[in-house]
Every structure is written in C-alpha cells, then in structure tokens.
Amino acid sequence: MDCIFCKIANGEIPSTKVYEDDLVLAFKDLEPQAPVHVLFIPKEHIASAADITPENSHLVAHIYEAAAKVAKDLELENGFRIVTNVGEDGQQSVKHLHFHMLGGRGMHWPPG
Known part of the structure; x- marks a missing residue:
C-alpha cells in the first residue's frame, strides 16, 4: 500500500509527533491552517x-479520547475545532481517515 499516513504511522516517514499510543498517532500538520x-x-x-464500521468504530472514539488529552496538553481551554474530510467533494486529500484539530485562534463559520 502506498499510503503516506500508513508510512508515517509505521515510522517510515518522519513526523513531529504530539501523541502516540498503540492505536493512534497525532502529529503536527506540515501546512498549518491555525496556530495549532x-x-x-x-x-x-x-x-x-x-468506511467506519462496527468493527473499527472504536478507533474513532479512541481518537477523540486522545484529542481531549492533546487539547489539555496544548492549553486549548478556549476551544478548538475537529474536522474530517470525506471523498473528493469533501476535499479529502489523503485516503486515510484523519481528523484535523485546529485551535489557538477564534474559528469562524462557515469556514470559507
């Protein structure tokens, strides 16, 4: 498989890790759209x-648990946004489930 996020998760491509456990990896985006x-x-x-199923949906819950820890570590007490893009119309650029945590500034809606 030629998936860049799988390669990052496997340590084949370096990243600036923010959080890691057996199931989840969190790292800084190379093209940040917010201070965090x-x-x-x-x-x-x-x-x-x-592609979330009853068999893999526990991973999404675990990602949100990790996100809560990271938000505390990064002092995002004023709030943050978590978003995932799906498919071509949703602007998904990497075909591996991923969630963007954006914070450190006020968010606007719609996000332009």
Whole structure:
C-alpha cells in the first residue's frame, strides 16, 4: 500500500509527533491552517469516515479520547475545532481517515 499516513504511522516517514499510543498517532500538520493544527490518524488503515464500521468504530472514539488529552496538553481551554474530510467533494486529500484539530485562534463559520 502506498499510503503516506500508513508510512508515517509505521515510522517510515518522519513526523513531529504530539501523541502516540498503540492505536493512534497525532502529529503536527506540515501546512498549518491555525496556530495549532494537529492531525490524528488511526494506525489501522481506514480510507475515510465513509468506511467506519462496527468493527473499527472504536478507533474513532479512541481518537477523540486522545484529542481531549492533546487539547489539555496544548492549553486549548478556549476551544478548538475537529474536522474530517470525506471523498473528493469533501476535499479529502489523503485516503486515510484523519481528523484535523485546529485551535489557538477564534474559528469562524462557515469556514470559507
């Protein structure tokens, strides 16, 4: 498989890790869109949120648990946004489920 996020999760490509455990990796985005921009990925390859099943949905819950820890560590007490893009129309650029944590500034809606 030629998935960049799988390679990052396997340590084949370096990243600036913010959090890691057996199931999840969180690292700084290379093109941050906010003062804090962290990507959370499951280490198991899941193509997108459209591919979440009863068998793998526990990984999404675990990602949100990790995100809560990271938010505290990064002092995002004023809030943050977590978003995932799905498919071409949703602007998903890497076909591996990932969540963007954006914080450190006020967020606007719609996000432009």
